[in-house]
Amino acid sequence: MRLGFNLAGIYNSPIFIESFCRYMPKKYLILLAILLIAALTAVAVYFVPAPSQKAGITPPATVFNRSEETAAVEKPCSNEHPDWRQAQVIDGVKIEAAPSCEPDNPYDIAVAVKGTNNVSMQTLMQTHLAQDALTMTDDLDNDGDPDIIRIKLEVVELNGASPDGDFLINTFNIAPGIQPGLWVFAPKSSGMALKNFNSLVANPLLRAPSPVIRVEQGDKVYITLENTHYLPHTIHLHGVDHSWATAGGDDNDGMEEHPVFPGKSHTYEIQPRHAGTMFYHCHVQTAQHYMMGLNGMFIVEENRPDNWVQTFNIGAGQVRHPSVAVQKTYNQEYDLYYQSVDKKLAQIIQNANDPRLIAHRMSREYNMTESFENYFMLNGHSFPYTLRDAVIVANENEDIKLHVANAQRSLVALHIHGHKATITALDGVDQPAGSQVTRDVFDIAPAQRIDLRLRTQNNGLDSYGPGLWMFHDHVPTGTTTDGMEPGGNMAILAYKPMIDEQGMPKMHDALFDQVFNKDYYAKKQAVWGEGDFAPLLGEAGLIPPDYVQIVVFGLAAGLAIGLFIFVLLVYKRKQKL
Ligand SMILES: [Cu+2]
Numbered sequence: 165m166r167l168g169f170n171l172a173g174i175y176n177s178p179i180f181i182e183s184f185c186r187y188m189p190k191k192y193l194i195l196l197a198i199l200l201i202a203a204l205t206a207v208a209v210y211f212v213p214a215p216s217q218k219a220g221i222t223p224p225a226t227v228f229n230r231s232e233e234t235a236a237v238e239k240p241c242s243n244e245h246p247d248w249r250q251a252q253v254i255d256g257v258k259i260e261a262a263p264s265c266e267p268d269n270p271y272d273i274a275v276a277v278k279g280t281n282n283v284s285m286q287t288l289m290q291t292h293l294a295q296d297a298l299t300m301t302d303d304l305d306n307d308g309d310p311d312i313i314r315i316k317l318e319v320v321e322l323n324g325a326s327p328d329g330d331f332l333i334n335t336f337n338i339a340p341g342i343q344p345g346l347w348v349f350a351p352k353s354s355g356m357a358l359k360n361f362n363s364l365v366a367n368p369l370l371r372a373p374s375p376v377i378r379v380e381q382g383d384k385v386y387i388t389l390e391n392t393h394y395l396p397h398t399i400h401l402h403g404v405d406h407s408w409a410t411a412g413g414d415d416n417d418g419m420e421e422h423p424v425f426p427g428k429s430h431t432y433e434i435q436p437r438h439a440g441t442m443f444y445h446c447h448v449q450t451a452q453h454y455m456m457g458l459n460g461m462f463i464v465e466e467n468r469p470d471n472w473v474q475t476f477n478i479g480a481g482q483v484r485h486p487s488v489a490v491q492k493t494y495n496q497e498y499d500l501y502y503q504s505v506d507k508k509l510a511q512i513i514q515n516a517n518d519p520r521l522i523a524h525r526m527s528r529e530y531n532m533t534e535s536f537e538n539y540f541m542l543n544g545h546s547f548p549y550t551l552r553d554a555v556i557v558a559n560e561n562e563d564i565k566l567h568v569a570n571a572q573r574s575l576v577a578l579h580i581h582g583h584k585a586t587i588t589a590l591d592g593v594d595q596p597a598g599s600q601v602t603r604d605v606f607d608i609a610p611a612q613r614i615d616l617r618l619r620t621q622n623n624g625l626d627s628y629g630p631g632l633w634m635f636h637d638h639v640p641t642g643t644t645t646d647g648m649e650p651g652g653n654m655a656i657l658a659y660k661p662m663i664d665e666q667g668m669p670k671m672h673d674a675l676f677d678q679v680f681n682k683d684y685y686a687k688k689q690a691v692w693g694e695g696d697f698a699p700l701l702g703e704a705g706l707i708p709p710d711y712v713q714i715v716v717f718g719l720a721a722g723l724a725i726g727l728f729i730f731v732l733l734v735y736k737r738k739q740k741l
Pocket of ligand 1: 396458
């Protein structure tokens with residue numbers, strides 16, 4: 165027996181319709197029909213399908229962790245790792261002292277010299293390097309150093325939009341409060357991309373510029389790009405001796421038509437016969453990807469016995485384990501990497517997550533021919549952060565080797581105060597002794613590299629004596645950060661007695677208060693807003709009002725309103741009469 169109530173049966177039965185019509189008056193029926201038609205039309209209009217739909221993202225409501233937001237004024241040097249400054253030996257690798265405020269992690273250097281496969285797990289754990297980031301094997305020429313080098317690089321986004329809410333992630337400040345969106349190549353890393361669970365700051369391995377890579381002349385080098393990014397990229401080894409195709413017939417020039425897509429990897433094979441300071445960069449949508457930061461210095465060191473070169477120089481700057489040939493001729497070695505950023509391009513990755521939107525905005529909406537350079541960086545930082553890790557610390561009577569590369573869109577006119585340096589190589593080719601020009605401004609075209617010999621002999625030519633000598637790009641924009649001076653790639657050549665125990669230049673306290681301040685670069689603060697001259701040169705301030713003007717205005721306006729009301733009352737009275 166069926167116990168259920170059969171609704172369909174009732175509605176379909178002629179008795180139901182008949183009784184409905186009988187009890188419902190005709191005019192209501194028509195009204196009901198009209199209402200029904202109107203409602204259905206509205207529904208149809210609302211759901212009318214379009215030929216395509218716009219993609220949208222609704223981020224989950226994650227709360228931004230503000231715990232690490234700093235006050236406007238920062239300590240010039242955080243002095244996080246004073247022990248890293250000392251000369252030391254790790255896993256048998258001799259690491260030179262680095263007096264600057266933010267020296268490189270010496271464990272990174274030990275691994276960069278010996279390879280991830282030749283150091284203790286204890287050493288490797290002090291870095292963020294993956295176990296296969298850099299393997300070094302096979303002394304092919306029996307001269308005491310490994311000759312098969314396998315390097316793995318990833319692509320990392322800095323200061324990009326978080327998919328979880330309205331904040332940036334993998335943050336990397338180039339100057340106080342300045343966080344442009346960047347892409348960099350980075351050695352394959354392990355663990356979190358951030359400093360810790362409670363942080364949005366990128367771990368120290370993930371930073372601008374892309375690492376300086378050093379190999380030895382004649383090494384068999386395999387560079388694998390493991391594309392961890394959401395867009396395709398390549399590695400083009402600019403100026404480095406490489407065949408056009410790999411032994412297996414694959415692309416070896418990193419050209420646009422051979423992109424390495426997200427999640428894919430590709431290995432470039434080289435055995436450079438020529439030593440010198442070279443370059444590498446992505447060659448997909450080259451103009452934009454290059455300006456986003458996908459470029460770095462590639463140095464081929466001369467072949468020498470027992471020559472374990474420092475494969476990665478993270479963040480460029482001082483080379484704390486120079487090659488055998490450099491050690492023989494020079495007291496110190498530095499990599500100087502100049503880079504610029506167009507903030508309009510950099511902002512694209514801060515306003516979208518969808519790779520299709522980013523590709524659209526970057527390649528079809530953004531117009532490189534109408535672009536500007538707003539930020540100028542030396543070794544990934546703009547002044548005053550250049551004082552933390554891009555200082556050159558010299559003693560008197562030294563010969564210092566400088567590798568300088570220009571990854572800016574515009575020319576660099578490098579000027580070192582108080583010194584005249586000498587060009588020893590151009591684009592990785594040694595200059596003959598007679599052509600080694602000594603001068604005080606070096607013009608470096610985009611993508612060019614120069615090697616300089618900087619002498620600190622106080623003889624009125626090489627050096628004018630000890631000091632805190634500024635060095636910077638003499639193109640006027642180069643010393644600005646979004647137009648604010650002092651900024652850009654300004655840095656200091658400091659003679660050792662003139663820096664404090666934290667590696668910061670002495671006698672700069674007043675300047676530090678002004679510039680280690682994000683309000684200064686946000687243009688919220690007067691340039692000479694502090695000190696004795698503040699009343700004269702600080703904010704223009706407010707001028708007291710003109711009281712005569714106020715009284716005259718009040719009287720005139722009051723009278724006018726009064727007169728209007730009076731006329732209105734008179735008119736009404738007349739109408740009543
Ligand atoms: Cu690319």
